[in-house]
Amino acid sequence: MDITPGILETLTEEACLKLIAGRVVGRLAVVENGRPEIVPVNYVLDERTVVFRTGVATVLTEASLQFVAFEIDEIDETAHRGWSVVVHGFGREIGDALDAESRRLAALSRQTWAGGDRNRIFKVTADRITGRAILPAPPDGPS
Numbered sequence: 001m002d003i004t005p006g007i008l009e010t011l012t013e014e015a016c017l018k019l020i021a022g023r024v025v026g027r028l029a030v031v032e033n034g035r036p037e038i039v040p041v042n043y044v045l046d047e048r049t050v051v052f053r054t055g056v057a058t059v060l061t062e063a064s065l066q067f068v069a070f071e072i073d074e075i076d077e078t079a080h081r082g083w084s085v086v087v088h089g090f091g092r093e094i095g096d097a098l099d100a101e102s103r104r105l106a107a108l109s110r111q112t113w114a115g116g117d118r119n120r121i122f123k124v125t126a127d128r129i130t131g132r133a134i135l136p137a138p139p140d141g142p143s
Contacts, residue, residue, distance in 0.1 A: 004137055006080060011131035016085040019072065019131065021045050024110065026072040028052070028124075030062040030091070037062070042112045043070070048126040050087055051094075051109045053118040063091030063122050070124050083133035087126045095121040 011019075020026070029038045037059045043052040050070050054060035068091045075082035094102035105123055112118045 004080070006134040006137050009133045009135055011083065011085065011133055013129045016129045016131040017045070017048070019074075019083060019085050020050075020087070023072050026050070026070050028060060028063060029069040029071065030059060031066065032059050032062045038071075042110045044108050044110050046105055046108055048087075048129065049105065050089075050124040050126070051105050052122055052124075053109050053112050054120050054122065055114075055116050055118050056120065060122065061093070061120060063124065064093040066091060068124055079136070081134050081136060083131060085129065085131035087124060088128040088130070089124045089126040091122055091124050093120060094123050095119065 024042055024044075025040055026043055027038050028041050029036060031037070039059055041052045041054070041060060043050050045051075052060070068089065070087040070089070071084060073082060073084040094106055097103065097106075102123075106121045109121050
């Protein structure tokens with residue numbers, strides 16, 4: 001099967017935020033016991049902050065007080081196109097926080113697709129947002 005290479009484009013932060021805002025599931029990368037783990041999670045975006053819920057003693061609780069990465073993407077294997085956005089930032093548990101911003105963010109958090117008690121709420125405050133897309137190559141020559 002021949003694959004026509006596409007054009008790799010770096011996305012602006014504004015474009016990245018629009019892509020993230022339109023989705024509800026991403027993947028959180030954390031380090032647990034010195035090893036990287038990547039876990040799907042339901043989330044909501046508030047400006048440059050990702051908010052998600054989890055249960056007690058899940059790998060996602062490792063997001064608290066460490067640097068993490070949150071990624072979403074869309075891949076079209078047939079058309080050989082797609083995009084990926086990564087939010088790099090610092091995680092913090094906010095479920096029991098007393099400050100107004102944490103209470104506001106906690107109220108925005110989504111219910112999770114996973115069952116069980118998911119009452120621990122976390123935020124990832126972005127310090128860098130990056131993204132790229134593979135777009136179709138322009139047709140060769142005149143049409």
